[in-house]
Amino acid sequence: MDQNEAREFLTSLLNKVFRVTTTDGRTFVGEFKCTDAQPNVVLANTHEIRRPTEQHLADAAAKTEPGAMKVKMDVMSRFLGLVTIPGEHIVKMEVEEFASQVKGKNPYAFAAVI
């Protein structure tokens, strides 16, 4: 990917909703506003979503009927607003798209390859 292409790609992502997972397992969902080479990522109107803890999972599993495929439980979410996520703590980044717009295709299909 050359420099122009890269910049174009990054600019195209601006204001899209990102899901950024950090090293401690939390996910931050917010609008992508800014990034640099690290990559530190700035998200606006962010919600923090926390994975249920082991204990919660166990409790929930105990409650569901045996043999059920899914466990229904609450995730914990808080509104945080504008946040900066340092690049070193980022584990995973996802971008949200409307299913109706992508029609089953992956517009980021080449995302995994260099």
Next chain:
Amino acid sequence: MAGPAMAAPFVVEASQPNLNLEDVNVPKDSQSRPTPPHPPQAPPGSIVAFDITSKFRHAVQTLGPGEIVKDGFFTLHESVSALEIMDPKMDSGCLEHGETLDVDYDVTQALLPEEVVGIIDQLLCHEMAWHLGYPLSQTVLTCVYIESILVPQPATLEEAHFIRDPNKATSSPMHTVLRAYCLGLLKACGQVNAKIINEHYYEEEDFVTNTYNRDLLDDFSVEAICQVLRHATALLDDLSESVPQPVTDALRHRLLLRHTLLGAVDSLQERNDPSFVRASWQRPCREALSNVGRIKETHALGRPVPAAFSAKLQRRLASTMPPRPIVHLSFDDAFGHLLRLLKDGIETANVLDYHDSQSLQTFVMMFQAAKPQPLVFVRSLLQGFLFKDMEILGGMSIRQLLDDDLSMLVLPSSVLLDRANDEVETPHDPRFIIAEQMEYFRQKAAQPFLDILRTFCQNRCRVRRTFCHVVRDWDNLQSDADDMDQILQYQTGDKPIPRALPDGSTIATYARPLWSWVFLYKLKQMEWIVFLGFELEVYQPDELAGMYYFLHELANVHLQHIGHIRNALLHNIGAIRGGPRPHVVPPPDAQLARSLTFIHYEEVDASNTMYLAQALSCLYVALHRLSLLRRPRRPYGTDELRYELRMKPFLGISDPRPPSFAEFEACTTMAEYSTDDLLDTAAQCAMAAKKGLESMSKLSEKDCFAVGSYEQWTQRVKSALKSGIATSLAVSMVQKALARPGRDGNLNISVEVPRPEKAYHEWWIVPQVRALSA
């Protein structure tokens, strides 16, 4: 890879009841925080997420150092306010290694009755700490039981329980009692919050109204919660066999307190009828007050359960603040505040007994001058009683109050305040023009006039600060009033009133009642600003000479102005008795007599202030000259800069102008007087002030316009009198020391300037002179 279950961050199907915590109930007030946006909630399947981690990482690698890609509308300035995730100082969700968000405390575990007493008492401490100004996050919301009741938000009252699981909800009476108390507490907090938000207060300075998106049971009625409390109380009766009597009694008293207070606060919506407020607010408060003693007695029965409180719970609140330590207020302190809250609460309803506008002002002043100041909830109550729905004390219009004040101060039985004027419809009739002008004046004067009362309800620092602003409004009002007076005196055919000057000549001036009224209030406020400067230790000890001199100057103008008002009043009496004048209302002499009494009272008050200020000013100058008080070294300031700072509130005021720096310097050094002269003057002035204060302290409550707050008023006058006596003593000690100096010329006395709270009266800082043993 489209599909919600795959794309969602977790492979659990997420129903998100917690998310509706973001729906904050929007308080009516503008001071409320903005509502956070709703969390992303789209119908399942409509949103897909694509992993771009590696592509993103590769793309950013092409960026040079310092280069960024950003949205055009996003400014870096904004980004300064962004929270840095994983920074333990900024990120409240950042957990220590090995730390979990879970609180390992099981709310379903069985509780001993003693433990319930312990938890309740701890909650009481937290509640009072909140009243003192700590946020809910560090107090009430650190309780695991409270958190479990509030989260997820209960839809029904049955759900408002820390044990939601119907299988586990055993019918343990102790859980029922604790839950009832918690509900009562939360509802009370919600009520208190709503009361405070509706009045004027300073967020985070006085009080933190933030509930961190927790709904304090706003959806449930007071009656429903009272019902829960009653039910729990009834349950206690059945426990007499299994639980020792003192413990059930302890629990009963605690539930009763909650029950009484809930009903009482709820009744405050009504205040038109003082007798109703007395029955539904003051009486329950008195009952609670007589009951709380038992709570204190039984505190020792409780067994604390520290594990039921955790600072970790703060991580779940809608707050960007990392957890702060739990506030620990001792039970005795908390109990002291509760007692004070109840007492002040009862006292504040007495404001509804309106006698006259000056008594009302005295009441508010005295009530707020108490040390320590009443809690912010009580101050909000007082504001509610005074101003709610733009009705004064629940039944008076602003006009009534204003007219009452005008008639008392400057316009007794005056045609200007005659309500019949409003009925005149001929535009050329003087009465029509009078009514029009007076209405115009009222419109301008109402806000500054009410501001005086409102200002006194703030915290002490804010009282002074706000007066510095309000006094400018009064200054503007004064020139408007002057114009209106001219129109009015033409309409009423007022003649100039001859007035003897001290030099023997006479001048004729118009009565100018509106101008006089405004000027009088302006002078009072200027004096209050200086007085509060002493109380709040704004002035350094070496500045006291200058500031008491300035106060003396203000009081002097005040006194002269009272002379003018009295002259006009007396002339009016003469004119009314001398013969009928057009449009004069037949004089109810009571109004005139009341005005004269008030003017007499004001005169004594102003002259006391003048004399005592002069005495202290002279004394301080003398002490500096004798090097008994020293100025601290101030390498970074000059006297002139400091003078400017002190006079800042008064610089914008046209009349009276503050002295120039040269005049101020001259009067704080008084170079032309010898030290002996200064001390003589101080002694004489202190004596005059003492006499004045003595006579003042003997006034009846009607003559000193302190109906309803007479006790506090007398106390304050007596404190001032003590200050006068102390000034006399200090002066005579210095005089004696001067007359008989020690062998090497030493005076053998030491002087100390006390702090305001150590002085007899916080407005009169009298130096303490002590003889040194030779």
